[in-house]
Amino acid sequence: xxxxxxxxxxxxxxxxxxCRNEVLKMNSERKRKIVKSNTGSRTAAMAAAAVLIAGGAxxxxxxxxxxxxxxxxxxxxxxxxxxxxxxxxxxxTEAEQPxxxxxxxxxxxxxxxxxxxxxxxxxxxRLPEEYESINGEMSLKAAxxxxxxxxxxxxxxxxxxxxxxxxxxxxxxxxxxTVTHYLSESGELQGKKELSVHLYDMSVYSYSETDDTxxxxxxxxxxxxxxxxxxxGKSPVIEKDGFEAHIIKNTPDMVIIGGIERNDLExxxxxxxxxxxxxxxxxxGVHPVFTIIDENNNELxxxxxxxxxxxxxxxxxxxxxxxxxxxxxxxxxxxxxxxxKNQHKSPLGxxxxxxxxxxxxxxxxxxxxxxLSQYPMDSE
Amino acid sequence: MTNxxxxxxxxxxxxxxxxxxxxxCKNTADAEDxxxxxxxxxxRTDISFEDDRSEKSWLIRVAVxxxxxxxxxxxxKYFYYTVSLDEVDLIYETKDxxxxxxxxxxxxxxxxxxxxxxxxxxxSTAEIGKIIGRSETxxxxxxxxxxxxxxxxxxxxxxx
Numbered sequence: 001x002x003x004x005x006x007x008x009x010x011x012x013x014x015x016x017x018x019c020r021n022e023v024l025k026m027n028s029e030r031k032r033k034i035v036k037s038n039t040g041s042r043t044a045a046m047a048a049a050a051v052l053i054a055g056g057a058x059x060x061x062x063x064x065x066x067x068x069x070x071x072x073x074x075x076x077x078x079x080x081x082x083x084x085x086x087x088x089x090x091x092x093t094e095a096e097q098p099x100x101x102x103x104x105x106x107x108x109x110x111x112x113x114x115x116x117x118x119x120x121x122x123x124x125x126r127l128p129e130e131y132e133s134i135n136g137e138m139s140l141k142a143a144x145x146x147x148x149x150x151x152x153x154x155x156x157x158x159x160x161x162x163x164x165x166x167x168x169x170x171x172x173x174x175x176x177x178t179v180t181h182y183l184s185e186s187g188e189l190q191g192k193k194e195l196s197v198h199l200y201d202m203s204v205y206s207y208s209e210t211d212d213t214x215x216x217x218x219x220x221x222x223x224x225x226x227x228x229x230x231x232x233g234k235s236p237v238i239e240k241d242g243f244e245a246h247i248i249k250n251t252p253d254m255v256i257i258g259g260i261e262r263n264d265l266e267x268x269x270x271x272x273x274x275x276x277x278x279x280x281x282x283x284x285g286v287h288p289v290f291t292i293i294d295e296n297n298n299e300l301x302x303x304x305x306x307x308x309x310x311x312x313x314x315x316x317x318x319x320x321x322x323x324x325x326x327x328x329x330x331x332x333x334x335x336x337x338x339x340x341k342n343q344h345k346s347p348l349g350x351x352x353x354x355x356x357x358x359x360x361x362x363x364x365x366x367x368x369x370x371x372l373s374q375y376p377m378d379s380e
Numbered sequence: 381m382t383n384x385x386x387x388x389x390x391x392x393x394x395x396x397x398x399x400x401x402x403x404x405c406k407n408t409a410d411a412e413d414x415x416x417x418x419x420x421x422x423x424r425t426d427i428s429f430e431d432d433r434s435e436k437s438w439l440i441r442v443a444v445x446x447x448x449x450x451x452x453x454x455x456x457k458y459f460y461y462t463v464s465l466d467e468v469d470l471i472y473e474t475k476d477x478x479x480x481x482x483x484x485x486x487x488x489x490x491x492x493x494x495x496x497x498x499x500x501x502x503x504s505t506a507e508i509g510k511i512i513g514r515s516e517t518x519x520x521x522x523x524x525x526x527x528x529x530x531x532x533x534x535x536x537x538x539x540x
Contacts, residue, residue, distance in 0.1 A: 005480035
């Protein structure tokens with residue numbers, strides 16, 4: 001028994017053909033196309049709007065989970081559900097695609113939840129019975145708006161949406177999936193707001209290992225679901241200049257603050273390069289890191305971690321560990337301070353931080369003030 | 381970048397990137413998402429490498445950081461401790477393979493990744509430090525602790 005056992009098992013793991021297809025397809029900027037090649041019984045180009053259930057049966061099971069006093073509640077009655085008619089004829093984009101077929105689908109919102117600014121929507125997509133033999137994952141794009149403003153970072157591409165994979169359920173022609181968005185608006189989210197969920201560019205990619213063939217089925221139409229949400233508390237997420245502070249836990253004894261840097265990862269990868277040996281890049285990592293200080297500029301005392309994951313004590317050398325558990329300071333005013341490990345003459349000045357390498361001076365790239373008294377106290 | 385070049389890069393390094401992501405995420409869906417995002421970033425980044433090993437290290441580093449990003453998400457903050465190993469694509473030919481693999485995958489992610497990069501990818505502790513953004517000393521410490529945990533878990537039969 002040795003590590004070769006681990007290596008042998010690991011060596012047998014391969015990404016799926018679907019993964020390869022997704023990567024190369026997304027980057028070749030090919031137009032999405034219908035590639036179902038069955039030209040037998042369904043050769044005529046068909047147009048059909050997606051059948052929406054959101055206004056009827058789909059809403060039956062629709063509910064929000066509220067976050068109690070601090071959380072938003074939701075209007076249980078959806079305002080509207082809309083569909084965009086599919087084009088009457090799908091364009092054939094390549095010569096080897098002689099026929100096209102549009103697949104109808106029924107959509108249903110199974111439920112939503114909102115906790116700590118993570119909004120999740122469970123969606124069911126049902127294809128007609130004649131497609132029940134299709135196996136594979138359904139991919140789609142999802143976008144969300146609150147009062148007409150796009151929400152969600154940082155998992156989104158430049159189009160303001162994200163790709164989501166739905167998995168086929170035990171039922172023959174039903175795919176289930178969850179669309180997750182993070183509500184990262186700064187400050188408070190108060191009052192009734194309109195939530196719009198938009199699903200589009202849906203397709204099912206099917207791969208057969210037996211004959212090494214793949215097919216893709218496009219689903220016609222878009223799906224838009226609109227409802228309202230009532231926000232009656234303060235967001236536990238404070239955003240400033242691309243940085244976020246999450247008040248994860250707030251008790252009389254301790255606070256857990258999460259800090260997230262939402263800037264483009266590539267900026268750091270490219271700008272900072274690979275140099276980790278010279279003094280300038282001594283603390284090189286992809287992310288800036290942060291610490292929590294009280295109003296006297298003293299770092300809060302971190303609570304030792306249990307060594308079971310990334311959520312440990314403040315450790316500047318940990319390449320971007322951004323969740324910190326600290327003993328609660330005597331006063332409520334604290335600041336979440338993000339520092340740049342690579343030192344670029346920040347106008348915000350510097351801060352001395354105790355690190356694994358001793359006390360070092362770092363340049364401040366962002367500061368987020370937090371008044372803990374403005375956030376409800378957690379029970380434990 | 382041409383489609384041919386993208387295909388070449390993907391086919392050459394996707395296995396290493398995916399295996400690294402799977403080691404950290406323990407499930408196929410997240411590992412494939414990480415793999416996709418890693419290569420999308422690679423294709424959109426105008427960067428040249430001295431050799432294949434540098435390019436592979438760069439890709440693995442991006443994948444590791446994307447995994448960390450994911451762990452920082454609210455979803456993972458609250459639930460990742462409960463993520464169980466996705467066994468669908470795993471094949472064990474011996475009992476030892478199963479026991480060792482499960483023991484590794486039960487380690488905390490920071491230990492899993494150094495074990496994976498050291499034993500499977502064959503990187504030195506200095507190289508691993510560059511990949512995961514830690515000092516060589518820190519990597520050596522993590523490797524020591526990881527080995528100790530494996531030894532504690534698997535007993536004297538485990539040869540390290």
